[in-house]
Amino acid sequence: MNLVDAHCHLANLAEIIPLAPILDEAEQSGITRFASSALRKSEVAYHLTNPDGRIVFSAGIHPNFAECDLDLPFLKVLCQNKSIWAIGEIGLDKGNPELAVQRKVFSEQLNLAMEYRLPVVLHIVGHTSEAYQTLKQYPLVYLVHGYAGSEEGFRELTKLDSFFTISSRILKEDKQELLLAMLRSGRYLFETDITQYYVQENESNPLLRLWELISRCAELSKINQEDLIQRQGINARKLLPQ
Numbered sequence: 217m218n219l220v221d222a223h224c225h226l227a228n229l230a231e232i233i234p235l236a237p238i239l240d241e242a243e244q245s246g247i248t249r250f251a252s253s254a255l256r257k258s259e260v261a262y263h264l265t266n267p268d269g270r271i272v273f274s275a276g277i278h279p280n281f282a283e284c285d286l287d288l289p290f291l292k293v294l295c296q297n298k299s300i301w302a303i304g305e306i307g308l309d310k311g312n313p314e315l316a317v318q319r320k321v322f323s324e325q326l327n328l329a330m331e332y333r334l335p336v337v338l339h340i341v342g343h344t345s346e347a348y349q350t351l352k353q354y355p356l357v358y359l360v361h362g363y364a365g366s367e368e369g370f371r372e373l374t375k376l377d378s379f380f381t382i383s384s385r386i387l388k389e390d391k392q393e394l395l396l397a398m399l400r401s402g403r404y405l406f407e408t409d410i411t412q413y414y415v416q417e418n419e420s421n422p423l424l425r426l427w428e429l430i431s432r433c434a435e436l437s438k439i440n441q442e443d444l445i446q447r448q449g450i451n452a453r454k455l456l457p458q
C-alpha cells in the first residue's frame with residue numbers, strides 16, 4: 217500500500233530537520249511519494265541541489281506568504297528547465313487585503329501554466345467564487361490544496377478538472393460535511409502541508425501524520441482505509457508525473 221503526501225513543504229522543513237532519515241522512515245511505513253511546494257528561492261535551490269526520486273516539487277507566488285520571494289521570470293526558467301511538476305501553490309486569500317495585486321499575479325501564473333501545460337496547485341482561502349470564475353477560463357488540471365471553505369464553493373471547484381488534497385483542517389466537527397463531500401467525489405489525495413512552522417515539540421517525524429489523517433478519515437466516513445489508500449493512489453497516478 218503506497219501513500220502519497222500530495223502537499224507538503226519539504227525544503228522549508230529541511231531547514232530545521234535533516235530530511236533523509238525522516239523520508240526513509242516514512243517510506244518504510246508506506247508513504248513513498250511527496251509533492252512538495254516551494255515558495256522561496258532558497259527552497260527551490262534546496263530541491264534542485266538535493267534531488268530525491270521520492271519528491272516532485274512545484275513552485276509559485278503564494279497569495280499570502282510574506283516570505284515568498286519568487287517572481288514570474290524565475291518561475292519561467294523553472295518551467296523551461298522542466299524542474300517543476302506544477303505551478304503553485306497560487307490563488308486568492310482573503311487574509312491579504314491587496315486583492316488587485318493577487319488577481320494580477322494569479323492570472324499571470326495561470327497563463328504560464330497554460331504556456332507550459334503544467335497542472336496548478338491552488339491555495340484558495342475565501343474568494344472561492346471569484347477564483348472559480350477565473351479558473352474555468354483555463355483548460356488546466358488543478359490540485360486544490362487544503363480547501364476548508366463552504367460546501368457550495370467546493371461544488372463549484374468540482375466543475376473544473378480538479379483534485380483535492382484532504383488536510384487535517386477538515387477533520388473538525390463543523391467541517392465534516394465538507395470532508396464527506398470530498399470523499400464522495402472520489403477526487404481526493406491526502407496532505408500534511410507540513411512546514412517547519414507546524415512541527416510540534418517532541419515530534420520526531422511529522423511526515424507520519426499522514427497515517428493519522430487517513431485513519432481519522434476512515435473512521436469518520438466509515439470507508440475502509442484500504443479503499444481510501446487505493447483511491448488516492450489512482451488519483452496520484454493520474455495527476456503526478458510517473
Ligand SMILES: [Zn+2]
Nearest residue numbers: 223253305409
Ligand atoms: Zn502549503
